[in-house]
Amino acid sequence: MGRQPCCDKVGLKKGPWTAEEDKKLINFILTNGHCCWRALPKLAGLLRCGKSCRLRWTNYLRPDLKRGLLSEAEEKLVIELHSQLGNRWSKIASHLPGRTDNEIKNHWNTHIKKKLKKMGIDPLTHRPLLPSANNELHQEQQQEEDKVVDEEQVEEKKGVMNTVDHKETDAFLRSPGFCVDDVPMIQQHEMLVPSASSTSSSSSSSSSSSSSSMHKVEEIQLPSWMEWPESTCLYGLDDLSGWDFISDPFSQCQRIALDQEAWKFELF
DNA sequence: AAATCGATCAACCGCAGCAGC
DNA sequence: CGCTGCTGCGGTTGATCGATT
Structure with missing residues (x-):
């Protein structure tokens, strides 16, 4: 019945x-x-x-409803929460006072999804989109292709990034995980982060932190529940703040910002 | 000026979870 | 324990509006 x-x-x-x-x-x-x-x-x-x-x-x-578009901060929070909760819009909305699940869902589908795709991020998984996901190359071929990094792009990247350690950056840019459509994949050992004393500083103070206070990322104590990924995705530079952040699984615990100028990271 | 297209978002639909009986 | 009714959630639709041709 x-x-x-x-x-x-x-x-x-x-x-x-x-x-x-x-x-x-x-x-x-x-x-x-x-x-x-x-x-x-x-x-x-x-x-x-x-x-x-x-x-x-x-x-x-x-x-008590807020009207109008989501602010930059709200948008970032939605992305972060979505990476943790998935399409549980009501749960996400509960973290944004004055916003409804419907509003957030709509905003996600019309704005954020596109934004992430443009940045080379899969809005479903919060992981980098494969550059040739739509073609029918065999996986082996793809892996082989991934190893071949376009020299021009490498030079371009080098020009943009004023690296602290050119050797490391070179290795990074040539690493198998490097994604050619502006979504660099980096390995844990390739990350530099500020030492514990400076990790609580704000992003504005970070840009003034000296490179001597930086250390390799493996020295960070991760929470027991958190697994370090095989590779981590950095996504597009935030136009407003000039800071970038790393998607899953960091977002579950802490974000790591990339200062493009100095090529270093900061927990915040 | 009209037609077409794409973006946006309010509203609908179907389903799942839960409580009461 | 199963049935029924209510509420809330998430996916989807479709009306509307602005931009473009």
Whole structure:
């Protein structure tokens, strides 16, 4: 036996809400609260199903809602939370006061997804997209190709990055994990991070930290639950802050920023 | 000015989880 | 324990609007 529909759909209105309906719903909820969504439309004099009323209230009419686009900080938080929680929009929304799951879901699908793809990141896995994922090369061929790094691109990268250690950078750029579409893959031993005394500093202070305070990433104590990845993805430079951050699995614990100028990392 | 296209986002739908009986 | 009803969640749709041709 199938379940009954949430409401008797005959004679009920669907589609966009009118200002009049909004007014009725707001007035009713502000005076009576929403004890039972199923009964609410009748009591409020609305020809809508309870589900529709609930959605309208939670996604649009609630007085504590923030309107407008997500800020840069909110967007970053959404990306970070998504890497941990996946498509659990309500959980993600609970970390962003005044934002709804629907709003975040929409923003993810229309803005963030594109942004990440542009950066060479798979929005589903938060890992780098394979540069030739769509062609039909055999995996072995692909691996072989990955080893061959375009000399021009290497030179370009070298020009952009004023490295602390050119030998290391060279090794990095030529490493098998290096992804040609601006998504460098680096190994743990290739990372430099500030020593413990400077890890709590803000990103602004980091740029002034000297290279002598840097150390190899393997010296970091990771939480027991966290596994170090085989390779880690750095993704595109943030236009506003000038800082980059590493995706999964670091985001589960701490982000590591890349200062392109000095080619060093900072935990924050 | 009209037609077309793509982006956006409010709203809908179906399902799962939970509580009460 | 199983059934039923309610709520909330996540995926999807479709109306609308602005940009482009």
